[in-house]
Amino acid sequence: MRKISISISLFFIFALSSVAQSYNKYFTGKACRIDFQFCGNSTSTAAFLDKIKEEPFWGGRRSNLTADLNLGEYRFQVADSTTSKLIYIDGFSTLYFEWQTSDEAKHVSKSFEQSVQFPFPKNAVKVTIEKRLDFDKWETLLQFGFSPDDKLIRRNKPESVAVKEIFKTVSPEKGVDIAVIAEGYTSDGMSKFYDDAQKLAESLFTHEPFARYKNRINVYAVAAPSENSGISTPHENRWKNTALGSHFYTFYEPRYLTSPNVFRIRDFAAAVPYDAIYVLANTSTYGGGGIYNFYALASADSKRAQSQVVVHEFGHSFAGLGDEYFKEDPDVLDDMYDTKTEPWEPNLTSLVRFETKWKNDLPQGTTIPTKVNNETKKLKIGVFEGGGYLTKGMYRSAYDCRMRTNEAPAFCAVCEKTVERMILFLTE
Numbered sequence: 001m002r003k004i005s006i007s008i009s010l011f012f013i014f015a016l017s018s019v020a021q022s023y024n025k026y027f028t029g030k031a032c033r034i035d036f037q038f039c040g041n042s043t044s045t046a047a048f049l050d051k052i053k054e055e056p057f058w059g060g061r062r063s064n065l066t067a068d069l070n071l072g073e074y075r076f077q078v079a080d081s082t083t084s085k086l087i088y089i090d091g092f093s094t095l096y097f098e099w100q101t102s103d104e105a106k107h108v109s110k111s112f113e114q115s116v117q118f119p120f121p122k123n124a125v126k127v128t129i130e131k132r133l134d135f136d137k138w139e140t141l142l143q144f145g146f147s148p149d150d151k152l153i154r155r156n157k158p159e160s161v162a163v164k165e166i167f168k169t170v171s172p173e174k175g176v177d178i179a180v181i182a183e184g185y186t187s188d189g190m191s192k193f194y195d196d197a198q199k200l201a202e203s204l205f206t207h208e209p210f211a212r213y214k215n216r217i218n219v220y221a222v223a224a225p226s227e228n229s230g231i232s233t234p235h236e237n238r239w240k241n242t243a244l245g246s247h248f249y250t251f252y253e254p255r256y257l258t259s260p261n262v263f264r265i266r267d268f269a270a271a272v273p274y275d276a277i278y279v280l281a282n283t284s285t286y287g288g289g290g291i292y293n294f295y296a297l298a299s300a301d302s303k304r305a306q307s308q309v310v311v312h313e314f315g316h317s318f319a320g321l322g323d324e325y326f327k328e329d330p331d332v333l334d335d336m337y338d339t340k341t342e343p344w345e346p347n348l349t350s351l352v353r354f355e356t357k358w359k360n361d362l363p364q365g366t367t368i369p370t371k372v373n374n375e376t377k378k379l380k381i382g383v384f385e386g387g388g389y390l391t392k393g394m395y396r397s398a399y400d401c402r403m404r405t406n407e408a409p410a411f412c413a414v415c416e417k418t419v420e421r422m423i424l425f426l427t428e
């Protein structure tokens with residue numbers, strides 16, 4: 001036994017030092033932020049570089065740098081310019097992509113802010129931004145190279161803003177770091193913001209797997225001050241001057257609360273090391289949104305299912321989970337998903353490539369699809385038709401889940417496993 005434990009320790013020391021070497025060979029401890037614009041309409045997309053920034057803290061992963069989880073509508077790759085070797089890859093989704101499925105996108109072309117970040121490189125790199133065409137097919141939208149000593153890389157200090165550690169258990173290199181940013185709080189209202197950020201953290205920790213991995217998670221409150229208190233509600237003709245310019249009525253949907261000011265959000269997030277961004281909106285109106293590797297946004301004071309919404313939106317933004325709900329009217333089909341291809345979201349399947357999803361986790365004898373009855377409703381895992389806003393042709397992993405209703409007590413088994421995978425991916 002002793003021998004085994006020694007060889008395991010040696011293996012870990014070797015694995016850890018090789019990970020550190022790989023990180024240290026290519027990257028500094030700072031972050032590189034790429035700002036660009038997505039431009040287009042319902043049928044076309046282009047991406048244009050806006051600026052490159054060096055930010056003080058890299059809070060993201062230091063291992064698994066070239067591992068691809070195949071999440072998001074888009075991804076970016078960073079290659080060493082001299083050797084063309086891939087040194088970093090990550091997926092992400094965008095508000096732009098959602099807008100493309102709206103009616104407005106059929107009639108007008110628009111631009112949307114987008115940012116990605118990776119550890120700041122030591123040598124010249126080439127960055128490629130790609131759009132997903134299918135489950136495993138990609139199209140290049142933008143490619144450019146830069147040298148880390150380029151004088152026009154912005155190196156100004158981040159916003160001088162008060163920051164409070166709400167929950168700190170581990171060093172940023174080893175933890176999942178969540179930047180909670182104030183939106184719609186005036187300078188005088190920051191003690192309420194800190195209380196609200198504390199409640200947000202507690203909501204996450206009421207859910208597995210966040211509860212059991214609590215000691216790998218840090219939560220910071222970034223006190224971005226707003227001129228006005230509260231959030232804009234354009235459908236009620238009320239606009240406010242807030243730090244991040246967020247508003248309800250996104251794409252003309254009353255409850256959809258988002259901010260188009262991605263660069264501004266990142267400017268505030270840069271005050272702390274971060275893996276994930278949560279914008280906390282000072283309003284009692286029910287609403288929110290969450291987009292993978294982009295940000296989550298939720299109301300701070302909603303009486304209705306506030307903690308459930310907080311966790312649901314983070315399921316989208318942190319782990320890339322899809323919505324498991326659908327419209328009850330079978331004639332209504334949404335444009336978000338094409339059932340002829342496999343969606344990338346880990347908790348949805350069109351059965352086109354089910355083997356890449358939870359097929360291997362199904363207990364023997366599970367019927368596909370799983371019929372809904374009092375017995376199957378209790379199943380931990382199954383293949384239930386309806387999900388991703390579609391009643392037909394799209395399947396979810398459980399009868400109910402945090403990603404389907406506010407009444408569900410927890411994530412389903414597939415969603416919980418997906419969130420766990422992400423926590424491990426970022427921290428091991």
Ligand SMILES: [Zn+2]
Binds near residue numbers: 416
């Ligand atoms: Zn689920």
